[in-house]
Amino acid sequence: MSEERAVVLLSGGMDSATAAAWARARWLWVGALSVDYGQRHAFELKAAARVATYLELAEHRVLRVDLRAFGGSALTDAVEVPKNRENIGESIPVTYVPARNTVLLALLLAYAETRGAQHLVLGANVLDFSGYPDCRPDFLRAFQRVANLGTKAGREGMGFEVHAPLLHLTKAGIVRLGLRLNLPFELTFSCYDPPQEGIHCGACDACRLRRQGFAEAGVPDPTRYATAPLLT
Numbered sequence: 001m002s003e004e005r006a007v008v009l010l011s012g013g014m015d016s017a018t019a020a021a022w023a024r025a026r027w028l029w030v031g032a033l034s035v036d037y038g039q040r041h042a043f044e045l046k047a048a049a050r051v052a053t054y055l056e057l058a059e060h061r062v063l064r065v066d067l068r069a070f071g072g073s074a075l076t077d078a079v080e081v082p083k084n085r086e087n088i089g090e091s092i093p094v095t096y097v098p099a100r101n102t103v104l105l106a107l108l109l110a111y112a113e114t115r116g117a118q119h120l121v122l123g124a125n126v127l128d129f130s131g132y133p134d135c136r137p138d139f140l141r142a143f144q145r146v147a148n149l150g151t152k153a154g155r156e157g158m159g160f161e162v163h164a165p166l167l168h169l170t171k172a173g174i175v176r177l178g179l180r181l182n183l184p185f186e187l188t189f190s191c192y193d194p195p196q197e198g199i200h201c202g203a204c205d206a207c208r209l210r211r212q213g214f215a216e217a218g219v220p221d222p223t224r225y226a227t228a229p230l231l232t
Contacts, residue, residue, distance in 0.1 A: 005029040005117035006163075009108050010060070012047030013190040014210060015123030015166055018174050021181040022165045023121045024055045031059040033111050035104055038068030040081075041206075043197050047189035054187055059115075063107060067100065081193040083203035084230055093131055093205065101134035105143050109160065113153050118160050120147070125166040125174060140164055171213025179219065186222035195226050202227040 008020045010032040023030045034048040045062060052060035085093070101122070108120050124135035133139065144162040148154035166174050178185060190210045191200040200207045202225035211229035214221035 001025075002027050003029075004119060005031070005112075005115060006119035006121055007031045007033060007108055007112045007115065007117045008121040009104055009123070010034050010048045010052060011123075012044030012049075012051060012188060013123070013206070014171075014178065014185055014188045014213070015125055015174060016048075017051045017123075017183060017185075017188045018178040018181065019121050019123035019163075019165055020051060020055055020057065021178060021183045023119070023163075024057065025181060027119065029058045029115075029117070030055075031061070031111065031115055031117065032057050033104075033108050034060065034062045035107060036062060036064045037100070037103075038066050041189070041192050041194055043191075043194050044189045046197075047187060050187040051183075054184065061111065065103065065107070067103070081204050083193075083201070084208070085205060092133065099134065101132075101139070102143070105162075109147050109151065112160065113151050116153075116158075118153075118158055119163055120144075120160060121163045121165070123166050124164045125169050125171075137164075137167065140167075170216070171209050172216035175213045175217040175219060179217075184222075185214075190223075198224060200225045202229045 004027055006023045006027040008023050008030060010016050010020050020032060032052050034045055036042060036045055049060060112120055140162050144160060147160040154160055190206040192204040192206045193201050195201055200223055207225060208229045210223060211221055212231055215231060
């Protein structure tokens with residue numbers, strides 16, 4: 001296990017939790033950053049705290065950045081969250097939050113620089129980058145370059161690396177990796193439009209992809225759904 005430091009974006013969903021577990025298996029010091037950006041699925045933040053405690057992360061910081069001030073997304077505005085949508089991942093959905101990962105990675109970078117961490121970890125995956133432009137490989141490579149050009153640590157030679165260990169994994173692959181890392185997925189929360197705390201709606205993209213992942217991995221799904229998700 002490396003003595004270098006890492007920081008991870010931890011939303012509390014299954015992807016970011018798996019990325020955090022992956023980081024925890026590689027570096028002795030791992031800090032987590034969660035961001036309350038005004039998302040309607042803010043129950044994830046409680047899940048993030050549970051995951052950070054379970055993984056015994058060195059720190060877990062929560063920041064408030066109000067992206068509702070801009071709106072423009074079903075997650076931050078008075079826009080209906082799509083349910084039982086066909087062709088998930090084939091186009092940019094209304095749940096895209098304008099420039100979200102650019103904002104969140106910039107905050108993660110600031111956190112990393114103050115902690116002497118050169119590794120930035122996030123849970124972007126193949127289903128994300130097919131639908132969200134700020135999860136795509138070319139964006140992540142470009143952000144790594146920005147990180148090294150726009151910081152004191154980068155200019156003085158420490159060097160930052162952006163890691164997306166789930167980038168080419170399906171949800172089933174993420175489930176399998178998380179289980180290998182002994183991650184209890186019941187600690188995580190993924191729903192875009194939860195009807196109440198701890199309950200997934202079962203019909204939004206996040207719920208359906210989560211359920212599909214467990215089904216394709218052939219393992220029990222510990223998630224509580226208000227309605228049984230349709231498999232894609």
